[in-house]
Every structure is written in structure tokens, then in C-alpha cells.
Amino acid sequence: MNAAARRPFTRDQRTTIINGMLVFVLIVVVLQLWLFTATMNAWLGGDEAIVWPGLAVSAAGFALNVGLLAFVRRLERTPGRGA
Numbered sequence: 001m002n003a004a005a006r007r008p009f010t011r012d013q014r015t016t017i018i019n020g021m022l023v024f025v026l027i028v029v030v031l032q033l034w035l036f037t038a039t040m041n042a043w044l045g046g047d048e049a050i051v052w053p054g055l056a057v058s059a060a061g062f063a064l065n066v067g068l069l070a071f072v073r074r075l076e077r078t079p080g081r082g083a
Contacts (some may be wrong), residue, residue: 014075021068032061 009017039054 009075017075018072021072025065025068028061028065032058035061 035054035058039050039058042050042054
């Protein structure tokens with residue numbers, strides 16, 4: 001592995017990455033809230049067929065956010081600090 005591949009991101013680069021990911025996470029959370037509202041509205045209206053697909057999509061959004069959190073944790077680890 002060459003030196004450029006092992007060099008950690010600068011603070012400004014990490015800040016930009018984190019801010020971009022935060023916007024993405026906020027969009028996903030707002031979509032999950034909308035999905036929850038639409039699913040509950042349909043379920044309370046008697047349409048039970050929408051519950052499981054709504055749960056699956058919401059779980060996928062949750063998994064996406066957990067994956068982004070794992071990426072942030074890996075991003076914060078720098079070589080040489082006992083990571």
C-alpha cells in the first residue's frame with residue numbers, strides 16, 4: 001500500500017463528508033416518518049396489505065443509516081492510533 005492510500009483525510013475533508021452524510025441521513029429519516037404516517041393511515045383505514053412492505057422499506061432505511069454510522073466510525077479511525 002502506498003503512502004497516499006494510507007493518509008487519513010484532513011479535518012476539512014472529514015467535515016465535508018460528515019455534513020454530506022448528515023443531510024442524507026436527515027432525508028432518510030424524514031422519508032421514514034412520511035412512510036410511517038402513510039402506512040398507519042392505510043392500516044387504520046382497513047388496508048392491511050401495506051403493513052409488511054412498509055416495514056421492509058423502513059427497515060432498509062434503518063439499515064442504510066446504520067451502515068453510514070459504521071462508515072463514519074471507520075472514517076474517524078486513523079492509522080497509527082491503535083485503531
